[in-house]
Amino acid sequence: MKVLITGVGGFIGSNLAAAHLSQGHQVIGIDNFSTGNHENLKELQGLTLIEGGVIESLGQVSEDVNIAYHFASPASPEKYMALAMNTMEVNTGGTLSLLQFSKRTGARFVFASTSEIYGDPLVSPQTEDYWGNVNPIGPRSVYDEAKRFGETLVAHFQREENVNAGIFRIFNTYGPNMDPFDGRVVSTFIRQALKGEPFTVFGDGSQTRSFCYIDDLVRGIMAMGQSNHPGPINLGNPRENTLLELAKMVTDIVGGSGEIKFLDLPQDDPKKRNPDISKARSILGWEPTVSLEEGIQKTATWMAKNLSA
Numbered sequence: 173m174k175v176l177i178t179g180v181g182g183f184i185g186s187n188l189a190a191a192h193l194s195q196g197h198q199v200i201g202i203d204n205f206s207t208g209n210h211e212n213l214k215e216l217q218g219l220t221l222i223e224g225g226v227i228e229s230l231g232q233v234s235e236d237v238n239i240a241y242h243f244a245s246p247a248s249p250e251k252y253m254a255l256a257m258n259t260m261e262v263n264t265g266g267t268l269s270l271l272q273f274s275k276r277t278g279a280r281f282v283f284a285s286t287s288e289i290y291g292d293p294l295v296s297p298q299t300e301d302y303w304g305n306v307n308p309i310g311p312r313s314v315y316d317e318a319k320r321f322g323e324t325l326v327a328h329f330q331r332e333e334n335v336n337a338g339i340f341r342i343f344n345t346y347g348p349n350m351d352p353f354d355g356r357v358v359s360t361f362i363r364q365a366l367k368g369e370p371f372t373v374f375g376d377g378s379q380t381r382s383f384c385y386i387d388d389l390v391r392g393i394m395a396m397g398q399s400n401h402p403g404p405i406n407l408g409n410p411r412e413n414t415l416l417e418l419a420k421m422v423t424d425i426v427g428g429s430g431e432i433k434f435l436d437l438p439q440d441d442p443k444k445r446n447p448d449i450s451k452a453r454s455i456l457g458w459e460p461t462v463s464l465e466e467g468i469q470k471t472a473t474w475m476a477k478n479l480s481a
């Protein structure tokens with residue numbers, strides 16, 4: 173099979189490319205390295221890399237691609253707010269360009285949406301038929317609303333243009349190749365523990381998140397790519413923890429002082445995030461298998477090597 177992965181230099185894109193290459197598939201990747209890292213690609217033998225923006229680079233992609241995975245987009249709040257125009261463009265115009273590519277070539281198109289489309293949810297756990305609670309003009313809306321409109325485009329091309337496209341919604345994922353400095357909580361806590369620095373917790377730390385290890389997520393993404401299901405399908409780990417519980421777990425596994433510095437809660441920060449994964453279980457036969465403890469250990473081992481390098 174030949175697959176296209178946009179955002180291949182990022183955390184998820186590089187892990188997805190590695191999994192495809194290890195199974196003998198051909199991989200073409202596009203990345204402008206706005207948040208990605210060439211280091212993530214250094215062991216990927218056989219990858220065809222096109223360096224540039226998604227919209228500008230698509231013309232260089234051969235038309236015999238079987239699956240196009242759209243992962244290009246900043247993903248951490250810090251980065252997507254700093255790169256707001258790029259975030260809005262790549263999730264709307266970029267998604268449109270890829271849908272037109274899929275219509276022309278017949279490639280299956282898979283859109284990486286996010287739990288952020290549920291906003292600060294009023295129901296928990298979140299099922300795919302929940303429409304969300306999003307502030308359309310808040311600082312996070314550059315990401316949330318761009319992803320929501322990306323989903324709208326996909327649904328339109330499914331309905332009106334007969335494109336074989338699928339949407340899945342990723343909940344917090346962590347693991348090797350994540351930027352330790354982009355503000356996401358698991359990598360931040362592990363980095364702080366390794367450096368003996370206090371954990372920075374926004375709010376009182378009682379907000380919950382669910383954390384999925386990257387290897388589990390990649391299995392789910394590949395299952396979605398190889399199915400013809402339109403989605404949306406949630407992919408994430410339904411185990412829910414408060415940030416204070418996560419901090420304690422990281423201290424127990426990685427070490428560090430365990431000290432916590434509380435900071436103001438950012439605007440529109442969700443209080444709860446927990447996926448209902450019944451659809452992923454029944455349609456894709458998928459569920460996560462890596463425990464949070466094991467995932468923290470593996471990520472810390474990678475990060476310790478990486479930070480010292």
Ligand SMILES: NC(=O)c1ccc[n+]([C@@H]2O[C@H](COP(=O)([O-])OP(=O)(O)OC[C@H]3O[C@@H](n4cnc5c(N)ncnc54)[C@H](O)[C@@H]3O)[C@@H](O)[C@H]2O)c1
Pocket residue numbers: 178179180181182183184185202203204205206207208209224225226227242243244245246247248258262266284285286287341342343344345346351
């Ligand atoms: N990691 C998560 O927990 C999570 C959760 C929900 C959704 N997602 C989605 O998964 C995708 C990947 O997330 P990630 O965590 O790997 O983020 P990341 O920032 O590590 O990777 C994103 C990649 O996209 C590239 N990129 C950004 N804009 C581009 C453009 N215009 N043209 C070409 N390349 C561009 C970046 O350089 C980077 O390599 C994103 O679409 C994100 O919204 C991730």
